[in-house]
Amino acid sequence: MATSRLTTCLDDGSLSLPSEGTIALFGATADHDLSALPVDRCQVIQTFRPDHDALAARGFDCVTEPAGPYAMSIVFLPRVRTQGQAMVAAACAATPGGTLYVDGLKTDGIEPMLKACRTRADVRGQVSKAHGKALWFPASEAFADWTSPGPGRITDGYLTAPGVFSADGIDPASAALADALPAKLGQSVADFGAGWGYLSARILQRPEIAVLHVVEADHTALSCARANLEDPRAKFYWADVPGWTSPERLDTVVMNPPFHTTRNADPALGQAFIAAAARALKPAGHLWMVANRHLPYETTLAELFGEVSEVGGDGRFKLFHAQRPSRPRR
Numbered sequence: 001m002a003t004s005r006l007t008t009c010l011d012d013g014s015l016s017l018p019s020e021g022t023i024a025l026f027g028a029t030a031d032h033d034l035s036a037l038p039v040d041r042c043q044v045i046q047t048f049r050p051d052h053d054a055l056a057a058r059g060f061d062c063v064t065e066p067a068g069p070y071a072m073s074i075v076f077l078p079r080v081r082t083q084g085q086a087m088v089a090a091a092c093a094a095t096p097g098g099t100l101y102v103d104g105l106k107t108d109g110i111e112p113m114l115k116a117c118r119t120r121a122d123v124r125g126q127v128s129k130a131h132g133k134a135l136w137f138p139a140s141e142a143f144a145d146w147t148s149p150g151p152g153r154i155t156d157g158y159l160t161a162p163g164v165f166s167a168d169g170i171d172p173a174s175a176a177l178a179d180a181l182p183a184k185l186g187q188s189v190a191d192f193g194a195g196w197g198y199l200s201a202r203i204l205q206r207p208e209i210a211v212l213h214v215v216e217a218d219h220t221a222l223s224c225a226r227a228n229l230e231d232p233r234a235k236f237y238w239a240d241v242p243g244w245t246s247p248e249r250l251d252t253v254v255m256n257p258p259f260h261t262t263r264n265a266d267p268a269l270g271q272a273f274i275a276a277a278a279r280a281l282k283p284a285g286h287l288w289m290v291a292n293r294h295l296p297y298e299t300t301l302a303e304l305f306g307e308v309s310e311v312g313g314d315g316r317f318k319l320f321h322a323q324r325p326s327r328p329r330r
């Protein structure tokens with residue numbers, strides 16, 4: 001891994017760590033270079049389960065909400081602007097009298113963030129490196145208006161939150177999949193990558209369902225799903241789908257799988273979701289899924305299911321129905 005902006009400015013002494021107290025890492029992922037930090041003094045605030053687990057495995061104390069007060073906070077900017085602003089506001093509130101270090105890629109909006117910070121705070125240092133920038137300043141109350149408005153209702157009354165998938169409305173591809181599902185899905189069903197629970201809500205309209213496993217890696221989205229699915233048949237899992245083990249063999253898996261791990265489309269994640277579905281299903285089970293039209297899932301589906309058909313879609317997405325899973329090994 002190339003030396004990061006954080007390691008560079010700690011190594012050259014332009015930025016220093018506090019001599020005592022906890023250092024918060026807002027939004028740190030498994031891909032960030034944290035090698036210059038003392039692991040036993042850090043607390044990671046991370047709501048995405050795979051990153052949360054990967055950093056916990058490296059010895060970091062990982063939580064989903066800031067606990068504070070912190071001696072210093074390091075903020076790794078996410079892609080969604082309002083989410084990044086909310087992180088800065090939360091970090092400032094949790095770091096009274098301490099330093100805030102904000103780091104991000106140009107493509108994730110670090111330039112406008114830098115500009116905004118200069119007008120609101122006393123910026124003490126800055127570094128540019130590897131298509132990104134970082135800056136640091138004493139935590140300030142001047143960012144309080146960036147505090148996240150928190151979850152809100154969209155049309156149809158569903159609760160969503162800033163930064164979760166399709167936060168502003170129902171995803172058209174998911175709506176098409178929900179409309180294409182048969183009247184009967186069996187008794188035991190799972191929604192993989194359930195988001196704030198749209199597909200799950202549509203699935204639970206079927207009275208014959210005995211249990212619906214709602215599996216989602218984004219803690220914030222799953223909290224919205226809990227609020228949207230007040231139904232005792234729904235069981236919630238904050239989990240990484242490829243590593244999740246179903247407590248029972250399933251009649252049906254429904255999913256609109258994620259199509260990128262970072263900025264770029266990554267079919268491997270969707271393929272791992274298909275393999276997880278094949279593992280979880282009964283021999284007579286069914287997979288219903290929707291995918292962006294350009295993503296190559298046909299080969300994986302054909303390898304892991306005896307019967308696959310494309311049952312609809314449009315120029316942007318395609319709907320699949322797959323049967324006779326071959327139960328791949330992990």
Ligand SMILES: C[S@@+](CC[C@H](N)C(=O)[O-])C[C@H]1O[C@@H](n2cnc3c(N)ncnc32)[C@H](O)[C@@H]1O
Pocket residue numbers: 050165166171174192193194195196197198199215216217218221239240241242255256257258259
């Ligand atoms: C395309 S969205 C679909 C969301 C929801 N089913 C809908 O239709 O609105 C994919 C979802 O998968 C979640 N996700 C991404 N990676 C995941 C993983 N490794 N395990 C579980 N869920 C994941 C994302 O947070 C996102 O909510």
